[in-house]
Amino acid sequence: xxxxxxxxxxxxxxxxxxxxxxxxxxxxxxxxxxxxxxxxxxxxxxxxxxxxxxxxxxxxxxxxxxxxxxxxxxxxxxxxxxxxxxxxxxxxxxxxxxxxxxxxxxxxxxxxxxxxxxxxxxxxxxxxxxxxxxxxxxxxxxxxxxxxxxxxxxxxxxxxxxxxxxxxxxxxxxxxxxxxxxxxxxxxxxxxxxxxxxxxxxxxxxxxxxxxxxxxxxxxxxxxxxxxxxxxxxxxxxxxxxxxxxxxxxxxxxxxxxxxxxxxxxxxxxxxxxxxxxxxxxxxxxxxxxxxxxxxxxxxxxxxxxxxxxxxxxxxxxxxxxxxxxxxxxxxxxxxxxxxxxxxxxxxxxxxxxxxxxxxxxxxxxxxxxxxxxxxxxxxxxxxxxxxxxxxxxxxxxxxxxxxxxxxxxxxxxxxxxxxxxxxxxxxxxxxxxxxxxxxxxxxxxxxxxxxxxxxxxxxxxxxxxxxxxxxxxxxxxxxxxxxxxxxxxxxxxxxxxxxxxxxxx
RNA sequence: GGUGCCAUCGCCAAGUGGUAAGGCAGUGGUCUGCAAAACCACCAUCCCCAGUUCAAAUCUGGGUGGCACCUCCA
Numbered sequence: 029x030x031x032x033x034x035x036x037x038x039x040x041x042x043x044x045x046x047x048x049x050x051x052x053x054x055x056x057x058x059x060x061x062x063x064x065x066x067x068x069x070x071x072x073x074x075x076x077x078x079x080x081x082x083x084x085x086x087x088x089x090x091x092x093x094x095x096x097x098x099x100x101x102x103x104x105x106x107x108x109x110x111x112x113x114x115x116x117x118x119x120x121x122x123x124x125x126x127x128x129x130x131x132x133x134x135x136x137x138x139x140x141x142x143x144x145x146x147x148x149x150x151x152x153x154x155x156x157x158x159x160x161x162x163x164x165x166x167x168x169x170x171x172x173x174x175x176x177x178x179x180x181x182x183x184x185x186x187x188x189x190x191x192x193x194x195x196x197x198x199x200x201x202x203x204x205x206x207x208x209x210x211x212x213x214x215x216x217x218x219x220x221x222x223x224x225x226x227x228x229x230x231x232x233x234x235x236x237x238x239x240x241x242x243x244x245x246x247x248x249x250x251x252x253x254x255x256x257x258x259x260x261x262x263x264x265x266x267x268x269x270x271x272x273x274x275x276x277x278x279x280x281x282x283x284x285x286x287x288x289x290x291x292x293x294x295x296x297x298x299x300x301x302x303x304x305x306x307x308x309x310x311x312x313x314x315x316x317x318x319x320x321x322x323x324x325x326x327x328x329x330x331x332x333x334x335x336x337x338x339x340x341x342x343x344x345x346x347x348x349x350x351x352x353x354x355x356x357x358x359x360x361x362x363x364x365x366x367x368x369x370x371x372x373x374x375x376x377x378x379x380x381x382x383x384x385x386x387x388x389x390x391x392x393x394x395x396x397x398x399x400x401x402x403x404x405x406x407x408x409x410x411x412x413x414x415x416x417x418x419x420x421x422x423x424x425x426x427x428x429x430x431x432x433x434x435x436x437x438x439x440x441x442x443x444x445x446x447x448x449x450x451x452x453x454x455x456x457x458x459x460x461x462x463x464x465x466x467x468x469x470x471x472x473x474x475x476x477x478x479x480x481x482x483x484x485x486x487x488x489x490x491x492x493x494x495x496x497x498x499x500x501x502x503x504x505x506x507x508x509x510x511x512x513x514x515x516x517x518x519x520x521x522x523x524x525x526x527x528x529x530x531x532x533x534x
Numbered sequence: 535g536g537u538g539c540c541a542u543c544g545c546c547a548a549g550u551g552g553u554a555a556g557g558c559a560g561u562g563g564u565c566u567g568c569a570a571a572a573c574c575a576c577c578a579u580c581c582c583c584a585g586u587u588c589a590a591a592u593c594u595g596g597g598u599g600g601c602a603c604c605u606c607c608a
Binding site: 041043059060061062067068069070071072073074075077102103104186187188192193213236237238258259260261262263264265266290291292293294328329330333334336356359362363366369370373403409411412414415416417418419422425426428429430497500502505506509518519520521522529 | 538539555556570573601602608
């Protein structure tokens, strides 16, 4: 049982009904990393976008086969490998492992298949042979180029004509003389000294960029498959070329049936660039605010929207940049904390009350899952799902606060239901899967570190205050609270005792 | 220069023809020894101009202001 859905298809430039090749099943290919350096936030943003789509499809009842490639044969990798004297495929494998480890911190699920270029050379060569044989491609001195003129539909995805592209290309004098047409692109590159190579009918060489993403989906999903995804920046030339290569070989109705592209992450103020020294690695972000905060931030936005990302440089007295603050992620983490606080309270309440048995729950609590389903069927509208989660959280807190007027068992069942359903819906977005106590403890540890809180001193002051309050010495108690406030610590008196948190006001 | 996208409350952000989701912040209140948390209440007519329509944030034209791609940058 799957729920019908509509999604925005970049090719048709409109939301269209999604009809998978096989009912109930989705074959999905997403362009993965070209690993030659640690993954940065942009990589994470893309991976999270499509992981959310994948999870949402599963939530809607689809059986998803998710293929995300690793492009491990590529110019930048080879250059980097030569710089450090390492085998390029090995270097890529190392960074690909790092990438997957980083993505796991953002709750990105491992793909079902993670094909690499280096292990798909025969399939790539086979595809190029087919293109040469049918006249779509031509070899020149050990290189092989795709003849764009032979593919009239070229430019359809990016909305450009071959002529427009040709003028753009010659303007910048990127004409490589052996090409018949400046917009033609390489399928196979003859081996150069210091580069990895594989044998081929055209001599030793290696695949060009693009061809792997035509060969590998076919190998793992078939000649025609449902969804192809990637960042907006990949529309041209990467995806345009993939279409030309694949349909040039297999025919006009083959390859991806739906094209999905996620919006880009933009940096307010300074752009992310290596020269400015402000590339933000996944590792750095996950350590600073926790991986789930970034995930939460991502799903608060629609996957197709461009997102502004605030990064604030921290400067010392001499105006030297000594660090960065991810304000928007810190704020997202605060919102996320509210969910875990509520979940913690629900869990405690449910455990304490025992099994409330089967029976009715408040109607309001039954809405969350259907509403989430409805939102996700409309082009994966995660922000609307988030609004429903907020409403569920408020309902739960209301029930926790005032139980009066509600049947005791119904109240308990409703809260249990909310705790369960919030996690199910959160699962569709890749959030709320952690143990609340664990999350809350981790978060406090992060803040303690960021604000350099002396925990031993805090504990001592709180103990002193407990004593003061015990003897109704409220003046002294408030005095101590004043001291703690000055340290950046906030107190929470509860029937179970006094807890504390770090004042997180930016 | 070419192509495409966007402009919604102080901030973030949904909403593609039927009369503005949600969050943060703010204000008032409940609770509390006082607080904090939580809860309750309040809090926008959608960049500008012109048009289409019974009806537009949503469609068309123009303007202004942002952004992206055309450079193997996710």
